[in-house]
Amino acid sequence: MATPRIGIPRALLYYEYFPMWKTFFEYLGSEVVLSPPTTSRMLASGSSRVVAETCLPVKVFIGHVLSLADKCDYIFVPAIRSMEEKIHNCSKFLGLPDMTKAAAPEAHILEADIDVDKGKRQLYLDVYKMGRHFTWNPFKIKKAAEATWQAHQAYLAKMLTHSKTPLQVLGEMLGEPERKEKDNSNPWARVGLIGHPYLLYDEYVNYRLFTRLEDLGVEILFPEKIKKEDNDAAIAKLVEKAYWTYEGEVIGAGGYCLDNEVDGVIALAAFGCGPDSMMMDLLQRYAKRQRKPFMLLTLDEHTSETGLLTRLEAFLDMIYRRKAVRNNVAAGLKTR
């Protein structure tokens, strides 16, 4: 039997768990096919299949699935219910396989359920169930799962200690040509950039926001760079207990940024995102109390590059002036 080719869409949870999935599938002797970075055609094809109210990342995801449909045997679409006890995920992730099936019937889907809230036993059974697609040997599946976990920890550590973005780490892993590092040793401002990874690191969706900020000579504090303890502390301070699975990327990171030496926070949210609509408002209120600049960029398929850029420049100008006033050099204000 030829090795099965498993397609992984470069969208949604790819930025969070790709090393994990790749290790698992390759350990069990299959080939991983990754979809190319998002293009406008993908977004167009994705949004033509789902109703208009669906949020942007899901539309992008469907576009990726459609682009993979004829390139691989199965497309891996997990339903991640919970990663911690009593903390559940957004409905879009819970129903993702079913929604993908309805929207892209031509794709063969490999489903998986991950529900940590149901207990360890259920989790092991689910992993075993997934492994059974490839091998009959439970020990091999166990070993694959262990390797998977180690790969994930290594991925997290790399981002935390080397302060590399997921994009850089994943690029290294896939052997993509490394971008020339900007000499950013002497930044004039420190800006927190928060939001879900599928918005922060999808360069098509946010119009290369990361690179643009670096070009403007700003140091960026991104969610993966923040330690888990700090993250949890910020959540405990702001909302007592997390409600959504990926609340750490927003409330945790945002709260940490606003509490620490950061000149301003830029938040990315998708239009129609349920969790973000509430969490971002909570953060905005907190930023007001902390007297820190906070800008919320809501992205959808109608977001224009120029509009985004104008807002970004205006925000950075504002930070520059604030700093200038603070440093008592208001008299000799120069443009950069």
Next chain:
Amino acid sequence: MRLGFPHAGTIYVPIRTLFQEMGTDFVMPPFNTKRTLSLGTKYSPEGTCLPFKLTLGNLIEVCELGADTLIQARGFGICRLGYYAKLQEQILRDLGYDAHFVKFSVSERFKLYGFLKLFKQLCNNASWRKILSAYYFGMTKLGDIDDIERLVQKVRPVEIEKGIANRLFNEALKAIDEASNFSFLKQVKRDYIEKLNQVPKNLDFEPLKVGIVGEIYVVLEPFSNMDLEVELGKLGVEVHRTISYARWTKYNFYLNPLGIDEWKKVHKAAWPYLKRDVGGDGWESVGEKVLHSKEWDGVIHVAPFTCLPEVIAQNIMPHTKEDIPVLTLLCDEQMGKQGTLTRLEAFVDLLERRRRQRRMR
């Protein structure tokens, strides 16, 4: 301590009864009006759903009337509802109201116990006997409203003079709300059922059967869905709806802890298309469409704009094998009555034509 609570359909009847029976100081929230909506919309984040905005409007209005202890739902693994209290607390604090939130969990297995314990706490630790009898009285009222509503749904499309059934229903609602003891309540119920049965009806007319599915708040709050059921009644449509608060409490309070799942059949029907619980009422919406596709002529799917679970349902519903027309009505603060009416009329026309064609074949 003055208690305040938000509106959600007819849920105010049992809550008010409970507090009245216990002699607790409370503020009855004013009924939803344009003002409630605009207050809620003004202070809510723009992207949240309509139930959040309306309940926030209610809470602001009760705070204006002097309430300082507010009841709101909480939970986990549902939808945004679990986050309502957290955010509304902050919004009210920023508005300068010093209100304390009491949260009622809707995702624990033994909800009834939590609910009664909460009320015991709020009613100055009154005796369990008193609490239980007040609770039972409130729930009987809720059940009676439900029974009368079912009958009204049958009468509305066939009555000769339009509007009588609806007027009777509003009167009955008021009478039940004001009833002070069991015998009077029984009398009221019997009276109104009698009156509804005597409404002159056009028995030759065969109404279309339309099911209403969707998110529980907007389905059951007439203000948020533009009096959907009344308007459908005027168009000669018999409304079928399984969701109601009486049913919700019956299963969630008594039968679910015993392991009886009211939605088992519905979930089984949804299985080929949606295998997982997506929170809220998304799974049930898909299941009901599939399950009742033979008996209903069409389905109206009501959901708040940007509702998480219902977006999933909305994406899956048109792709089922069971082919009956679905009209999705998304409710938000921009919704207009006339626009909704036009869409309903067009939908009813479509259903009628389909029925005629089916019969000619």
